[in-house]
Amino acid sequence: MRSCLFIVLLLCLGSAGASADAGDSSTAQRYTFYEIISHDGVPLNVVETGNPDGAPVVFLHGFSQSYLSWRAQLDDPELAQRFRLIALDLRGHGASGKPWLPEAYRGHEPWADDLAMVMQTLDIHQPWLVAWSFGGFVALDYVRRHGQAPLAGLLFTGSHGGLIRRPVGEAPEYSNDLQAAIDNAREFMGLMSVEPVPEDVRVRGEFSHVMLPPYVRRAFVGKNLDNVDLIDELTLPMLLVIGEDDFSMNVETISETLAHKSNIELSVYPGVGHSPFVEATPQFNAELVELISRGQAAQP
Numbered sequence: 001m002r003s004c005l006f007i008v009l010l011l012c013l014g015s016a017g018a019s020a021d022a023g024d025s026s027t028a029q030r031y032t033f034y035e036i037i038s039h040d041g042v043p044l045n046v047v048e049t050g051n052p053d054g055a056p057v058v059f060l061h062g063f064s065q066s067y068l069s070w071r072a073q074l075d076d077p078e079l080a081q082r083f084r085l086i087a088l089d090l091r092g093h094g095a096s097g098k099p100w101l102p103e104a105y106r107g108h109e110p111w112a113d114d115l116a117m118v119m120q121t122l123d124i125h126q127p128w129l130v131a132w133s134f135g136g137f138v139a140l141d142y143v144r145r146h147g148q149a150p151l152a153g154l155l156f157t158g159s160h161g162g163l164i165r166r167p168v169g170e171a172p173e174y175s176n177d178l179q180a181a182i183d184n185a186r187e188f189m190g191l192m193s194v195e196p197v198p199e200d201v202r203v204r205g206e207f208s209h210v211m212l213p214p215y216v217r218r219a220f221v222g223k224n225l226d227n228v229d230l231i232d233e234l235t236l237p238m239l240l241v242i243g244e245d246d247f248s249m250n251v252e253t254i255s256e257t258l259a260h261k262s263n264i265e266l267s268v269y270p271g272v273g274h275s276p277f278v279e280a281t282p283q284f285n286a287e288l289v290e291l292i293s294r295g296q297a298a299q300p
Helices: 002-022 067-075 078-081 109-123 134-146 178-191 200-209 214-222 228-233 251-258 281-298
Strands: 033-037 045-048 053-061 083-087 128-134 154-159 238-243 264-269
Touching: 002 053, 002 264, 033 078, 033 109, 033 251, 045 078, 045 109, 053 067, 053 134, 053 214, 067 083, 067 128, 067 200, 067 281, 078 083, 078 281, 083 109, 083 238, 083 281, 109 134, 128 134, 128 281, 134 200, 238 251, 238 281, 251 264
Parallel strands: 053 083, 053 128, 128 154, 154 238, 238 264
Antiparallel strands: 033 045, 045 083
């Protein structure tokens, strides 16, 4: 009898959880989730919201994060009214698959082909790629492998995508100690902005950070992040949104290196760090709308 009651209780709790998720009032827009199997069998977690007939915008998050990084964009009423909004968990991250072999992370091909598979499966044509931090490298992995023609344009934030040569440093060590991962997640989120982000943003970032296993982190050490050779080839409309106080960006170097590129704009946010899309959401979202509007107006 007790066993039966326990089973009934579990079923009731499960039903209550499903109902709460479906009607979450904190989510401004309805999300549709997809599990898309990539070229090498890795399941990719993809979320879509917004206007299905609008210009497609694909969001690529940073290292150790997830699609949740983009809640301030996915839930924005104006963006959702104008655009078809798609975000994915990169391989190894969030709710996507986490292959064991280091080779699954180290080349340009896995990341580029994941994005290509998402675009093919969801019938996404001429998307704008919006990429944060490591996501900028993924965007250029795609350009390197599949070319620029399938894309409408690029917006990088907290990222130069390897167009600026990176200094060589010692590879970090990643422990299998879960408590160390939790402690590191708290430190990591503290570095992502000048002022502390809202608690819900911090918590989502910390949980996402812990979901990236140590063996995946170690595999990243061997990935080529140098895309300097692509600078003169890039002809897409491109905007770099950089926080003036971003610890990972040298605004002067970026400006000087890309000054000869008329298709690449630089927008610097004073008093902002590595996460302009969270730290200065209204300004960032407005610039995204303006970038896409200009691009659409320039089309023949």
